[in-house]
Amino acid sequence: xxxxxxxxxxxxxxxxxxxxxxxxxxxxxxxxxxxxxxxxxxxxxxxxxxxxxxxxxxxxxxxxxxxxxxxxxxxxxxxxxxxxxxxxxxxxxxxxxxxxxxxxxxxxxxxxxxxxxxxxxxxxxxxxxxxxxxxxxxxxxxxxxxxxxxxxxxxxxxxxxxxx
Amino acid sequence: xxxxxxxxxxxxxxxxxxxxxxxxxxxxxxxxxxxxxxxxxxxxxxxxxxxxxxxxxxxxxxxxxxxxxxxxxxxxxxxxxxxxxxxxxxxxxxxxxxxxxxxxxxxxxxxxxxxxxxxxxxxxxxxxxxxxxxxxxxxxxxxxxxxxxxxxxxxxxxxxxxxxxxxxxxxxxxxxxxxxxxxxxxxxxxxxxxxxxxxxxxxxxxxxxxxxxxxxxxxxxxxxxxxxxxxxxxxxxxxxxxxxxxxxxxxxxxxxxxxxxxxxxxxxxxxxxxxxxxxxxxxxxxxxxxxxxxxxxxxxxxxxxxxxxxxxxxxxxxxxxxxxxxxxxxxxxxxxxxxxxxxxxxxxxxxxxxxxxxxxxxxxxxxxxxxxxxxxxxxxxxxxxxxxxxxxxxxxxxxxxxxxxxxxxxxxxxxxxxxxxxxxxxxxxxxxxxxxxxxxxxxxxxxxxxx
Numbered sequence: 001x002x003x004x005x006x007x008x009x010x011x012x013x014x015x016x017x018x019x020x021x022x023x024x025x026x027x028x029x030x031x032x033x034x035x036x037x038x039x040x041x042x043x044x045x046x047x048x049x050x051x052x053x054x055x056x057x058x059x060x061x062x063x064x065x066x067x068x069x070x071x072x073x074x075x076x077x078x079x080x081x082x083x084x085x086x087x088x089x090x091x092x093x094x095x096x097x098x099x100x101x102x103x104x105x106x107x108x109x110x111x112x113x114x115x116x117x118x119x120x121x122x123x124x125x126x127x128x129x130x131x132x133x134x135x136x137x138x139x140x141x142x143x144x145x146x147x148x149x150x151x152x153x154x155x156x157x158x159x160x161x162x163x164x
Numbered sequence: 165x166x167x168x169x170x171x172x173x174x175x176x177x178x179x180x181x182x183x184x185x186x187x188x189x190x191x192x193x194x195x196x197x198x199x200x201x202x203x204x205x206x207x208x209x210x211x212x213x214x215x216x217x218x219x220x221x222x223x224x225x226x227x228x229x230x231x232x233x234x235x236x237x238x239x240x241x242x243x244x245x246x247x248x249x250x251x252x253x254x255x256x257x258x259x260x261x262x263x264x265x266x267x268x269x270x271x272x273x274x275x276x277x278x279x280x281x282x283x284x285x286x287x288x289x290x291x292x293x294x295x296x297x298x299x300x301x302x303x304x305x306x307x308x309x310x311x312x313x314x315x316x317x318x319x320x321x322x323x324x325x326x327x328x329x330x331x332x333x334x335x336x337x338x339x340x341x342x343x344x345x346x347x348x349x350x351x352x353x354x355x356x357x358x359x360x361x362x363x364x365x366x367x368x369x370x371x372x373x374x375x376x377x378x379x380x381x382x383x384x385x386x387x388x389x390x391x392x393x394x395x396x397x398x399x400x401x402x403x404x405x406x407x408x409x410x411x412x413x414x415x416x417x418x419x420x421x422x423x424x425x426x427x428x429x430x431x432x433x434x435x436x437x438x439x440x441x442x443x444x445x446x447x448x449x450x451x452x453x454x455x456x457x458x459x460x461x462x463x464x465x466x467x468x469x470x471x472x473x474x475x476x477x478x479x480x481x482x483x484x485x486x487x488x489x490x491x492x493x494x495x496x497x498x499x500x501x502x503x504x505x506x507x508x509x510x511x512x513x514x515x516x517x518x519x520x521x522x523x524x525x526x527x528x529x530x531x532x533x534x535x536x537x538x539x540x541x542x543x544x545x546x547x548x549x550x551x552x553x554x555x556x557x558x559x560x561x562x563x564x565x566x567x568x569x570x571x572x573x574x575x576x577x578x579x580x581x582x583x584x585x586x587x588x589x590x591x592x593x594x595x596x597x598x599x600x601x602x603x604x605x606x607x608x609x610x611x612x613x614x615x
Contacts, residue, residue: 040408046416075377078344081352081367082334084417085428092385135403145392154400160408162415 039129043163049077051164052087056156059122060094062101084157091156095149103148112140115148123155125164198593201564204518205588206465206508207322207474209302211454211497212295212481213546214524216555218494220284225250228487228532229541237495240272240502241522241559242282252539253491255449263538264492268449271502276522280561281569281615286579288526289607293546293553295346298525298581299476303339303351305585305604314347317354319603322585323365324353326472329594334420335427336471337365340461342453342478344369352418356603364418365472366428370460371453373432374439383436390426398422431467438463447503452493454479458500462507469513472588475504476525483528487541505561519562519591521584527553556581560611571615582608 047055053073057065065073073090080086094100108115116136120128128136140146155161217227219238224247225231235247246267257265272279290307291297297308306319320328323337341348353364372378388394405414420428438444445466446459454477461475477497483490501522508518530552532542546553558579572578582605589598590610598604 038407038409043408044413046413069380072377073381075344075372076381078349079341079369079372079378080432081339081349081364082418082420082425082428084415085420085425087415088425089382089385089429089432092388093382096384096386132407136400139400139403143396146396150393150396151400154397154404157397157415158401158404158408159414160404163408163413 039126040124040160043160046163049074049083052162053077053090056091057094059156060091060100060102060152061097087157091153095153102152105147108140108148108151112137115151116140119151119155123152123158123161198590198595200593201591202517202519202562203471204469204508204514205472205591206504206518206520207302207472207584207588208501208504208520208522209299209474209476210501210522210524211494212478212524213293213298213483213526213528213553214480214494214556215483215528215544215552216285216557218491219524220282220557224491225541228544237267237491238498239270239275240498240505241276242498243275243277252488253495255451263488268495268499271448271499271506276501276505276520276559276561277570278568280559280565280567281571281611283558283560283571283579283611283614285572285574285577286523286556286558286581286583287577287607288554288556288581290605292548293526293528293550295478295481295525299346299348299351301581301605302523302525302584303474304354305582305598305608307582307605314350315355316350318356320354320356320359320363320601321351321365322472322474322588324356324359324363325585325589325594325598325601326592327363327365328359329589329597330592332471333424334364334366334418335424335468338464338468338470338472339365339367339474340457340464340476341367341369342371342457342476344372346478348476358601361416362419365474366418366420368460368464370435370463371456374435374444374460379436379439382432383439385429385433387433394426427468431464434467435460435463445507447500449496449499452479452496454493454497455500455503458504462504465508465514466511469511471592483544484533485535485543486537487532487543488537488539490543516563519560519565521587522559523581523584524556526581527555529553558583558611560587566615569615578614579611580605580607580609583611583614586610587612 050070053070054065077086077090103115113133116128116133120126217223220242222234222236222242222244224235224237225233231250233247233249236242236244237246237253239246251267252264254264254267256263288298291309300317301307303321304317304319308317326332326337339352348369349367352367353361373382444459445462447455450456450459457477458475461473465473479493480490480497482493505520509515526546528544528546529550532544535543586595586598586604586608587610589595590612595610
């Protein structure tokens with residue numbers, strides 16, 4: 001009688017097949033760490049005074065500052081220790097100049113969103129985030145005394161504008 | 165919580181409450197611990213390299229030009245008769261074409277030497293006799309043997325000590341610079357990591373701010389309404405700055421409060437008005453930059469009543485190439501200091517409540533260089549290693565200062581160029597805190613302790 005032997009073989013074969021049989025692949029999902037930085041995080045170098053003045057002048061007058069005027073401006077800035085005060089006065093002086101190029105208030109209020117995008121691009125060389133856009137739009141729309149000049153002033157003397 | 169744990173926690177809490185420094189309303193961690201001798205200090209960094217021979221030794225031409233003429237050309241500061249002959253330090257006699265023929269009238273009836281304490285032989289002990297080393301030693305109480313220009317002092321300045329330990333505001337502390345050369349704009353604070361810009365003093369170089377550069381780029385700056393316009397600007401700027409919060413990345417400001425910022429801007433506006441109308445306060449004779457700088461320093465004091473004002477003078481340095489001009493400027497520096505002291509006594513609040521300290525930043529050589537001027541007098545440099553460059557003096561006057569006292573002599577020098585920082589700290593009652601930082605030169609000592 002070979003039935004029991006065949007049975008053992010069959011059982012062994014079954015176990016062997018079971019062991020090597022196809023297994024359903026299981027996908028394992030993970031999360032990689034990703035540092036999310038602010039949009040302006042790459043600006044970590046301060047501009048020199050000459051870089052700042054040069055860019056400021058071009059932004060406000062749409063033309064480059066002459067070397068002689070640059071030298072004078074540098075001296076004036078260096079003569080005041082608190083640079084925020086020095087730049088505030090410099091920008092205030094430039095805003096009093098008839099040649100400064102500013103959008104009109106009508107243009108700003110006609111399309112506030114476009115004005116904000118253009119201002120970010122002009123001074124901070126980037127687009128605003130949705131949060132920034134919303135805040136700025138609400139700020140301008142809710143305050144009738146906001147003018148393009150005041151907006152430009154705030155951007156021109158902000159910390160981000162001083163870095164690249 | 166069991167009893168043992170409760171007791172342990174109570175002890176820890178009590179210990180912490182006792183040991184933790186108090187954060188005062190001013191933001192400082194520690195209260196002043198000492199007695200405050202005066203509410204204001206004015207420190208004059210005198211003139212740009214002065215030879216002892218023409219200053220406290222009153223030797224005029226005797227030790228410099230082989231002419232046997234002695235005399236005192238600093239008679240607002242020092243006692244003694246002026247030179248009897250070869251007068252070349254005053255105002256020019258234009259009609260007769262005689263240079264420096266008319267000495268400037270004295271402003272003070274009693275010379276400062278007789279009103280206060282004179283340390284006639286003080287030592288500039290270390291490093292080269294360079295202007296930046298001298299000036300930075302004066303304001304920081306430490307020498308900079310290897311440090312070059314274009315760097316801020318490594319050790320904290322007196323401004324930083326005062327703002328951090330005495331709770332002074334930024335606009336309580338002013339450095340009024342003769343100009344923007346020689347890294348002067350870097351002397352209002354150090355790069356020390358525990359101090360630095362956060363505690364810096366305000367700096368202004370008035371001849372630049374209100375001279376041609378400032379007139380081209382600052383004068384007639386727009387006057388925004390403080391609430392309806394400045395308020396809008398600040399609100400937007402705060403929003404932008406809050407979205408750019410990288411640590412330390414900001415326009416290098418000095419932590420003036422918004423009110424202080426407005427005040428400084430109004431001062432600048434006022435000064436331009438005075439410049440236009442010719443009403444800037446100036447000494448009776450004001451024909452050099454030192455005297456104009458002193459005039460503006462008086463304006464700063466009248467407007468802000470700073471607790472500490474540092475004024476730096478520099479015109480004497482013309483001695484590198486013109487000895488006659490050196491004498492004229494030394495005479496004028498004395499005129500300026502006399503004027504400064506007189507004006508301080510006219511400022512409400514500072515009157516009888518200000519201690520003034522005068523010290524040259526270093527001396528000059530004993531032997532001349534080959535350059536001769538129109539009087540055939542030889543010029544003098546300030547060379548490294550020349551022992552005469554290490555000889556300076558210090559004069560101190562004001563409430564609580566002994567009158568008519570002389571400390572030290574040529575044979576027994578007393579005092580060091582690094583003494584001024586601990587002396588000012590002493591006056592404001594924070595000497596122990598400053599000394600405890602361990603950042604002063606080993607020689608530095610309050611002049612009051614030397615007395």
